[in-house]
Amino acid sequence: MSVEKVMSSLCYFSVFFAPFLFPIIVFFVMRDEEVSYHAKRAVLSHLFPFLSFVLALFAVFVMDAGSVIFLGMILFGLLNVIVFIWNIVKGIQVLRW
Template structure:
């Protein structure tokens, strides 16, 4: 029983820490294959969604900048918007990265 708990803990932590080596792919696979283990399943689902936030946010930002560039045809407006959005998205993406690391380490050091 203790070994299973230890394995669950490692997989749960890796679901969050995979933001370093396999963002959203590892938690998605764990989420698909752990339907029989509710705790691991929920942790993988949460990690998957947390990993998707930066990806979706970045894609939406690029789309918004493209639409702005095409519709305004004003490079100054598009440039300023790019700088502001790039900084904002960068801060949010970095925050999500650190938060995922925090959650993974928290699971590993929990008793």
């Protein structure tokens, strides 16, 4: 197993220990094109839950409709679970190829 594969998969697995920091460091330190590609994708996948959280906070503080806030919270939770599972699957896929 090559170092490039391990670093690429760790970018996705960093959702467990350093969601933004590790892929950004890998992107700037590693010079391999494939590792940079996976690092960018990992950073973007770690940003989606953060952006949905910001939208959920916006809904809580700006909107008064309780059902919209409840729906937003459900979607926020669902998005976080989907992105978390997606990162695990992508990390395993990168290791297997």
